[in-house]
Amino acid sequence: MREFEGSALKINNLLYLFQQLLNILQIGSIYAMIALGYTMVYGVLLLINFAHGDLFMIGAFITFLSATYLNFGFIPSLILSMTATALLGVTIERTAYKPLRNAPKVSVIITALGVGVFLENLTLAISPYPKHVPQLIENTIYNIKGLTLSLVQIIIITFSVVLMIGLDFLVRKTKLGMAIRAISWDMQAVPLMGIPLNKIISITFAIGAGLGGAAGVFYAAAYPVIDPYMGIMVGWKAFIAAVVGGIGNIRGAMLGGYALGAIEVAVMVFLPTTYRDLISFLLLFILLIFRPYGIFGKPRNVKI
Amino acid sequence: MKKYILFLIILTLIITGCSKTKEDVIKIGVIAELTGDVPAFGASCKNSVLMAAKEINDTGGLEVSGKKYKIQLFIEDNAARPEQSASVAQKLITQDNVVAILGPNASGGAIPASEIAESSKIPFITPISTNPKTTIDPRSGLPKKFAFRVCYLDPFQGQVLATFALNNLKAKRAAVLFDVTSEVLKGQAEYFKKSFEAQGGTIAAFETYSTGDRDFSTQFTKIKNAAPDIIFLPSYYGEVPLQIQQAKRLGITVPFLGSDAWGSHDLLKLCGPDCEGYYFCSHYASDSTAPLTVDFVNKYKKMYGVVPDDVAALTYDGFQILINAVKKSGKINPQAIRDAISNTKDYKGITGNITYTKDSGDPIKGAVIIQIKNGDFKWFSDEATSRGSAP
Known part of the structure; x- marks a missing residue:
């Protein structure tokens, strides 16, 4: 009898562990998706796009708008939100960052911070109250041998993994990806090879912002109360994730x-x-002491 | 030169004009959470005070010692932040020369604002700040002289809820999830725990989160593992739906119990059927049949089109206590107003009868338990009247 009780307890602990593992995968997917935006922009421009967390917020707000006023479901909201944030990302790059491409680094960083604050306060001016996003994904719960799995979790994790594998493929196996990597390697030499530098940079911004927007949709689906400041802390954390992984490395x-x-x-x-x-x-801090370039990062010479 | 003289004449006219109006008005400062985490509280507070002031001004003003005074309100936003509460309280007192301050509502802002009011000797009335520290001087441990509140206190609320969970809901094991970075919510959780354990219950899990968190799955997974009969959730109305929905997604089926932080009709909008059947402790029931309440609810509904929540009712009561004090003292002087508020005996308010005793800004009053039923707040029971001070 005692043995039986012991094994029941063990199963309980194992279930508990798996349950927490699922929680890790859910929140981790969202951090990873946003971290990709930081890392891609850094990869091509060596710029930390501090406005990226706020693009994530805009993604969530667009989902709110499309779900509330257009009665969009999850997939249409995702497509709309990714497209809109991608366009916004390109607009920001063209209007705020491009004119400063040869300016001192600190000016660009201040501009990025400014764009972030601008986006927050623009949203705040339009709607200061936290918004409740209508249900995007059915509240279905699956119970597999005691493990509780919700449809929201499954969708967030699967979509994130698919998008990330897609991105990895794009960067490693396509011509566009090669161009992105080439810019990351040497921005001065790339135009000499006939690669349209500005276009590639814009595309990189679009991809990064689009992934941030997608994370916003996932977030709004899982945690349906959104506010204009939601992007700040999540953005910081995703930025840490990018640095830990080695910023610039997908x-x-x-x-x-x-x-x-x-x-x-x-x-x-x-x-x-x-x-x-x-x-x-x-x-x-501890990790950076031992691996200053992050887990996958490589030292690179930066010409200032 | 002529131009300058003309300018000076106009300037003198403006200045004298201003000082003339200064004599005929009673300046009251209002600090409300118009933006930030609890904008519904701020909006209710503002609406309620505007309505109350309009009622008086429409009759030609308030008569004090044979002279009519209009009420002039100075409404400031504290963004639900402590530091901003202190700075706007300072501004109201030094720049706008108000004779009294109403609000802030949430304790996080009310505590620092009450400190400023206390040191400037300006009467301060908070509608819904339930934390003991709002009316207690932290240095001496004695009650503040100028700080009052309209609501009951958290130790009393914790006791009401613990008793209700044990006796009415027959819960033996309770779990608590609370915002550890919010002074008031943390207090509510601790007072509940203390009282629940003192009455023989077990706290199966005591989990925390930080303001602004959106993901509670780790905590709820732990709570589920602890197998409680009930979950006490002292969170603000904006977070409650998020938390309950996440808990349900993790397969949690036990009922939730809430504090007065639930008391906004926005909760019904945000939570929908997920909150159906749950109970929370509150300051007043909008569906009460008491004539005073019915009259207030109708007036408010007519003006704003919504049912007034706790904050609206408490703000209205706070404003009336203040006005009565001005009338009684016969002077527009902060010290005299403070003394008159302190002498308030058996004031019949919408949120119950309010009496202050000489040595404290905490009223003697009761609480109500509200149930969420058919998508609306329904009165469930009245809970014992208490002194409400910290035990």
């Missing part, structure tokens, strides 16, 4: 996103939530 950003999700959940399992960000950031 697979690094994905790994970093899931790693950060795992650290956060692990901290919350054992400690009060106030320690969560403290410990995540502390681990970041």
